[in-house]
Each structure stands twice: as C-alpha cells, then as structure tokens.
Amino acid sequence: MAVSFAAVNLRTMALRSSSKLLRRSSHLLPPIHMQHSAPPLTRKISMDARSIASQLNRSGLLKTQGLIGGKWSDSYDGKTIQVYNPATGESIADVACMGGKETNDAIASAYDAYRSWSKTTAAERSKLLRKWYDLLMAHKEELAQLMTLEQGKPLKEAMGEVNYGAGFIEFSAEEAKRIYGDIIPAPMSDRRLFVLKQPVGVVGAITPWNFPLAMITRKVGPALACGCTVVIKPSELTPLTALAAAELAIQAGIPAGAVNVVMGNAPEIGDALLASPQVRKITFTGSTAVGKKLMAGSAETVKKVSLELGGNAPCIIFDDADIDIAVKGTLAAKYRNSGQTCVCANRILVQEGIYDKFAKALIDAVRNMKVGDGFGEDVVQGPLINEAAVKKVETLLQDATSKGAKVMLGGKRHSLGFTFYEPTVVGDVNSDMRISREEVFGPVAPLLRFKTEEDAIRIANDTNAGLGSYVFTNSIQRSWRVAEALEYGLVGINEGVISTEVAPFGGFKQSGLGREGSKYGMDEYLEIKYVCLGNMKKE
Ligand code: ADP
Numbered sequence: 454m455a456v457s458f459a460a461v462n463l464r465t466m467a468l469r470s471s472s473k474l475l476r477r478s479s480h481l482l483p484p485i486h487m488q489h490s491a492p493p494l495t496r497k498i499s500m501d502a503r504s505i506a507s508q509l510n511r512s513g514l515l516k517t518q519g520l521i522g523g524k525w526s527d528s529y530d531g532k533t534i535q536v537y538n539p540a541t542g543e544s545i546a547d548v549a550c551m552g553g554k555e556t557n558d559a560i561a562s563a564y565d566a567y568r569s570w571s572k573t574t575a576a577e578r579s580k581l582l583r584k585w586y587d588l589l590m591a592h593k594e595e596l597a598q599l600m601t602l603e604q605g606k607p608l609k610e611a612m613g614e615v616n617y618g619a620g621f622i623e624f625s626a627e628e629a630k631r632i633y634g635d636i637i638p639a640p641m642s643d644r645r646l647f648v649l650k651q652p653v654g655v656v657g658a659i660t661p662w663n664f665p666l667a668m669i670t671r672k673v674g675p676a677l678a679c680g681c682t683v684v685i686k687p688s689e690l691t692p693l694t695a696l697a698a699a700e701l702a703i704q705a706g707i708p709a710g711a712v713n714v715v716m717g718n719a720p721e722i723g724d725a726l727l728a729s730p731q732v733r734k735i736t737f738t739g740s741t742a743v744g745k746k747l748m749a750g751s752a753e754t755v756k757k758v759s760l761e762l763g764g765n766a767p768c769i770i771f772d773d774a775d776i777d778i779a780v781k782g783t784l785a786a787k788y789r790n791s792g793q794t795c796v797c798a799n800r801i802l803v804q805e806g807i808y809d810k811f812a813k814a815l816i817d818a819v820r821n822m823k824v825g826d827g828f829g830e831d832v833v834q835g836p837l838i839n840e841a842a843v844k845k846v847e848t849l850l851q852d853a854t855s856k857g858a859k860v861m862l863g864g865k866r867h868s869l870g871f872t873f874y875e876p877t878v879v880g881d882v883n884s885d886m887r888i889s890r891e892e893v894f895g896p897v898a899p900l901l902r903f904k905t906e907e908d909a910i911r912i913a914n915d916t917n918a919g920l921g922s923y924v925f926t927n928s929i930q931r932s933w934r935v936a937e938a939l940e941y942g943l944v945g946i947n948e949g950v951i952s953t954e955v956a957p958f959g960g961f962k963q964s965g966l967g968r969e970g971s972k973y974g975m976d977e978y979l980e981i982k983y984v985c986l987g988n989m990k991k992e
Pocket of ligand 1: 660686
C-alpha cells in the first residue's frame with residue numbers, strides 16, 4: 454500500500470499545482486465552465502498543504518494505516534482509498550482500505566485488551582485520558598489543519614472543534630472517578646443489596662465526516678473511562694484526523710488494543726462488528742438509514758445501541774424576539790460547517806409580524822459571509838463535502854422553487870467552483886416541500902411563515918426527527934412553554950450553538966437513542982449489576 458503516501462503526495466501536489474497537474478477526483482470536479490472560472494486558488498492552497506505536510510510529518514501525525522492491537526497496519530490485500538481535499542479536489546492521501554478480516558482482528562485485540570483495561574483503577578484510566586487530552590490540545594493546530602484539509606471547514610471552526618472534541622476526553626477523565634454504584638435498603642434484615650456499574654465490553658464506534666474529531670472523542674472518551682475498549686470506524690472521507698487522534702492516544706500511553714481503528718469497506722466493517730458476539734455495544738453517528746440497519750443488525754447478538762441520527766431542526770423566531778440575537782443565533786445554527794451538521798437549523802419558522810424585518814436582516818448578514826478555502830483569511834464558509842452533497846441541495850431547492858418558494862439570496866453554486874455553494878436564503882417555504890421534510894445539509898436557510906405559538910409548535914413537531922431545535926423570544930413564559938412542548942432532545946433558547954461536553958446530546962423519535970456527553974453519556978457504556986448478599990446473621 455502507499456505507506457509513503459501523503460507527505461510525498463502533498464509535496465508533489467504543491468509542485469504540480471503551478472502546472473495545474475493536480476490529481477482530482479472526477480466526482481469532485483465542477484462543471485466545465487466552472488473549472489475555467491475558478492480563480493487562482495490552487496497555488497495558495499498547495500502552499501498551505503506543503504507546510505501542513507511538513508508540520509504533520511514532524512509530529513508523526515500523518516497516518517494512513519489502520520491501528521490494530523497497537524500496531525499500524527496496511528489492509529491485508531494492500532488496497533487503499535484516496536482522501537480528497539474538498540476545496541480543491543486534490544488527493545491528499547491514500548489510506549488503507551480494510552474490510553471484515555481486519556475488523557475481526559481489531560475486535561480480537563480489543564477483546565484481549567478489555568481483560569486488563571477493565572481491571573485498571575479509575576484513577577489510572579483518568580490519568581491516561583488526561584494525558585491524551587493534553588496531547589490533543591498540544592497538537593491543536595495540526596489537528597485543525599488536517600481537518601480543514603480533509604473536511605473543508607474553516608480553520609477557525611476546526612480549531613473550535615479540537616477544543617470541543619478534546620473537551621470530551623477531559624470530561625471523561627474527570628468522570629471516570631465518579632462511576633458510583635448504590636446500596637439499596639434491603640427488604641429483609643439478613644440481606645444487603647448493592648448496585649455495581651461495570652463496563653459493557655468491546656464497543657464498535659462508527660462516525661461520520663462532518664466532525665472528524667469530536668464524533669470520535671465523544672464516544673471513545675466515555676467508553677475508555679468506563680473500562681471499555683473500542684474499535685473505531687471513521688468515515689472514509691475524513692480518516693486522517695481520526696488516525697492522528699489515535700496516534701496521540703498511543704503517545705499518551707493508552708494500552709495497545711484499547712483503541713483500534715479500521716476504515717475502508719463500510720458495510721463489511723459494519724457487518725463484522727454486528728456479527729461478533731464479543732462486541733457488546735454499537736455507538737453510531739450518521740444517517741438515519743444506516744442507523745436503522747445497525748440497530749436491526751444488533752438484534753442478532755442483542756447489543757446495546759446508541760444512535761445519533763438525522764435531524765430536522767426548527768428555528769422559531771417569534772414576533773417578540775430581539776432581532777439581532779435572532780439573526781446571530783440563526784446564522785450560527787444554520788451556516789456552521791456550511792450547514793452540514795445534524796443540529797443545523799433546517800426550517801426557520803418566522804412569525805408573520807416580524808417575517809419581513811427578520812428576512813431582510815438575515816439576508817444582510819448572510820451576504821457578508823466570506824466563502825472560500827478553509828485556510829483563507831476571514832473565511833466563514835468552506836466547500837460542501839462532495840458533489841453528492843451539492844446535488845442534494847440543488848434537488849431540494851429545485852423542488853421548493855417549483856412549488857412556490859422564492860430564492861431571496863444565493864441559490865446556486867459559487868463561482869469558486871468545486872463543491873462551493875452560495876450561502877442561500879429562500880422564502881415562502883411551506884411544510885409540503887421536501888426541503889421542510891428532509892435535511893438539506895447545506896448552506897440554505899428556508900423561511901416558513903406562521904401565525905400563532907400553537908401553529909409554530911405544530912409545524913415544528915410535524916416530523917419524524919427530534920434532535921436540535923431553537924427558539925427566539927423575549928418572553929420567559931413563552932420560552933418555557935415552547936421548550937416543554939417541542940419534541941426534541943435539545944432546545945436552544947436565544948442561542949444558536951448549544952453543544953458542549955457537559956450537557957446531554959441526543960434525539961427524540963427517529964433522531965436516535967441514548968445521550969452523549971455529560972454524566973448521562975457515561976451510562977451508555979455501563980451495565981448495571983445487582984448483587985444480593987444473603988444469610989448475614991449466620992456467623
Ligand atoms: P453520512 O451521509 O453522514 O455520510 P452515513 O450514515 O452514510 O452518513 O455514514 C456515517 C458512517 O457510517 C460512516 O463512517 C460510514 O462509512 C458508515 N457506514 C455507512 N454504511 C455503513 C454500513 N452499512 N455499516 C456500517 N457503517 C456504515
């Protein structure tokens with residue numbers, strides 16, 4: 454396999470950039486006219502790529518093999534897959550393309566490591582997790598650069614993700630020491646009743662591309678803290694950040710086999726994890742369709758399952774909202790990560806009295822957003838992850854406009870080409886349009902008009918999803934009423950970004966099962982054992 458790959462690849466890429474001989478993935482290529490109109494962005498990006506490559510090489514963070522039992526490993530048949538920079542279409546690395554065999558070995562390593570890891574003291578696990586946290590923070594810049602390179606998010610946002618992602622490891626290090634049991638007053642005088650909390654066992658953690666670090670740490674942190682070991686399967690679109698994080702886990706002294714990483718053939722890896730009776734838990738973040746498959750597949754061996762699936766977040770702006778706060782919150786809730794998060798506002802419900810004023814203020818703010826390569830200065834919106842993502846945005850927007858919605862700003866691919874899309878605001882949207890029923894997962898803000906508080910709640914809850922929701926109002930009473938009525942796992946009131954490692958994150962309805970982060974997230978990796986001690990009086 455191309456072990457020598459990426460560093461060289463990045464360097465040659467930089468050299469080739471001036472002659473425009475970049476390796477591009479055909480599926481990332483924009484239409485011909487856009488290739489011609491793309492500004493001379495490639496030279497700057499490749500310069501960045503070169504310096505990033507050398508920095509990453511120095512810190513040993515550029516990994517392309519899987520991690521099995523503490524050893525970096527190629528795929529057994531030597532196959533690789535390419536990882537692309539969505540801002541340029543350039544290939545940035547060839548990584549091991551693994552399948553069922555490698556996954557079975559990773560499970561065996563995790564099972565082996567579980568025997569000793571589950572017996573360590575909470576203090577030992579806490580210390581190692583804390584070391585891992587320190588290393589993640591010490592390498593914040595490299596991790597963020599890697600993320601911008603493979604995922605496209607602006608560097609500042611990527612730095613924020615390192616803080617957020619590392620936060621789960623820090624929190625888990627602290628919480629490891631607080632996995633308390635219980636003593637229950639016995640119903641008979643010669644008995645004592647105890648409740649112990651014990652690790653669930655080997656965990657299969659499957660993660661998406663939109664938060665290449667945080668979706669892993671929010672699973673692996675609590676799993677390790679509880680005494681579980683893990684097999685991670687990151688997204689094939691963004692494996693480099695996951696591999697760098699795993700390298701730092703090794704450097705922190707987390708024992709061989711406690712953290713394994715395999716990537717490549719997703720269904721094969723998934724099937725191996727599901728089939729194994731040794732894997733006792735599946736934790737997944739991703740699409741609802743794949744989540745349902747994993748849930749069904751877990752039935753055969755009755756695994757514990759946590760799912761964080763798609764959302765369809767309403768963002769409700771009441772007439773009595775502070776317009777500046779509402780616009781600021783909506784911008785953050787909608788356009789963060791170019792609209793590619795499962796808690797991104799998907800439907801912006803605006804009360805009729807404030808609709809025109811809010812729409813104008815939102816458009817003015819969105820117009821000022823700078824789109825570009827995530828390494829560019831002041832860029833707040835990067836490219837979408839791939840061509841399929843742009844096509845989905847186009848399809849949903851086309852459906853909406855064909856049914857009467859009006860594009861108020863943007864509404865087309867950005868002149869930068871590739872997968873860049875103009876930040877868009879579309880008005881006169883209604884609940885029958887696909888854009889109101891499916892996640893657009895792009896920088897499009899659909900505005901829906903409503904009359905009363907009851908209308909807003911009814912429209913907001915009229916979906917199978919129930920993850921993030923947002924409310925903007927200056928009324929304390931209304932904020933409580935609406936927060937209680939929303940069938941959602943998360944409610945932001947006068948705030949557009951509410952995720953934090955200290956609070957429980959998860960969905961109602963088909964948005965998932967279980968919670969991540971906070972003390973509640975720890976329980977997902979624990980079994981409850983009841984111990985009854987009898988015959989106390991005999992001696
Ligand atoms: P998204 O559309 O956000 O990429 P997916 O659900 O397709 O969401 O992907 C989330 C994660 O699930 C990725 O790591 C992907 O490779 C993985 N995945 C996709 N299909 C399967 C499958 N059949 N079994 C296990 N994992 C899968």
